[in-house]
Amino acid sequence: MQTREDIFNTLRDALVELFELDPASISLESNLYQDLEIDSIDAVDLIDHIKRQTGKKIAADEFKAVRTVNDVVEAVYRLVNPAA
Structure with a gap:
């Protein structure tokens, strides 16, 4: 079972790797679209x-609702821990 912290760390690493973001700029409160400039692609x-x-x-419907890094962490947490 992955903890929310594990998911956040994995997600932060992915954002750095995929989009060349500064790890220090990524927090649970970061808005994907405004703060991190993630677009739909x-x-x-x-x-x-x-x-x-x-x-x-x-x-896709669930991902449309995410706005912050924490929203993604929660969505992944529910995905990998369906009983939680």
């Missing part, structure tokens, strides 16, 4: 990366 790349990491796909 980047979001698709991020969903694909999450799928490769977890073996599970976040539903």
Whole structure:
């Protein structure tokens, strides 16, 4: 079972690797679109990366609702820990 902290660390590493972001600029409160300048194509790349990491796909409808890094962490947490 992955903790929220594990998911955040993995997600932060992915954002740094995929989009060349400064790790220090990424916090749970960071807005993906405003603070980190992730666009819709980047979001698709991020969903694909999450799928490769977890073996599970976040539903597009669920991802449309995410705004912050914490929203992504929570979505992935629910995905990998369905009983939680």
